[in-house]
Amino acid sequence: MLSHKAKYGLKAAFYLAKHYNNGPVLISDLAQAEYIPKKFLEHILLELKKHGILYSRMGKGGGYHLSKPPDKIYLGEIIRTLDGPLAAVPCVSKTAYVRCIECKDERTCEIRRVMKHVRDATAKILDTTSLTDAMHAKLKVSSL
């Protein structure tokens, strides 16, 4: 399940993508436009900034904007930053692998095997769909 945090983060990213060429966007404007609690949004934007996805400037005339053009930012990046690994089971994660303590043998674990497929399918979609792609309904992987 996508947390509210990740959902808000994605909404913010799309908003910033739409305003990419209009100078920095204020947290307050973003919060109001997308119905996101302002204080909560602060945290989210800060996290995204620390991971290099967003850039911001303090002081008068400041605000947030994307650090790269929207066609270079993939949804997977944003979701991983805010919600952690995409994988449904940690032993299957590429970015945050952790072994299951009760697992007798990873090579024969049925759950791991299937969940790896799920992870791969998910990552394939989220890591190849940029903000721009999503806005224009260009999904590079067919869903069925």
Added chain:
Amino acid sequence: MLSHKAKYGLKAAFYLAKHYNNGPVLISDLAQAEYIPKKFLEHILLELKKHGILYSRMGKGGGYHLSKPPDKIYLGEIIRTLDGPLAAVPCVSKTAYVRCIECKDERTCEIRRVMKHVRDATAKILDTTSLTDAMHAKLKVSSL
């Protein structure tokens, strides 16, 4: 993320699949064999029973077994029973749809659009892979 509950449930189901023709399996045996806390496992098995996936008999000589042959039980069933809908966002779920309160227009929501693809890809794997398939590494959908 798959919860421990769902992971334990899947482990139990695989164990029962392997013992499908050997009469009922005791909770205690299952708990011990798969390193699952026994009392927690009771709840999990009961939930699976209420959803018709397992069958059990009380009293001496009793225990749990699958209510259908293992090639007729799909992983999606088990995961949905224990963890709820597969969809990462409720507005995209087929089995438990809920509208997002802050959503202005579902038809143009970028998040919804992409997450629907993710859901479909996940469901396609989990709803076509039976216990038997998973045990024999027969995954009907290629992951890449």
Added chain:
DNA sequence: TAAAAGTCTACTACTTTTATAGACCATGTA
């Protein structure tokens, strides 16, 4: 130097997850 705007730390409320305890009910068999 004042106003605008982001930064940071700490905290709280709430929910979900992961269990545990213990009384209770059903079944088979001696």
Added chain:
DNA sequence: TACATGGTCTATAAAAGTAGTAGACTTTTA
């Protein structure tokens, strides 16, 4: 019919994660 075996059910609790708030602080520009 008594008793041991084994599942059922309700209640509760610890721990962790999620969502959100408060307020003091820093940076920038005019």
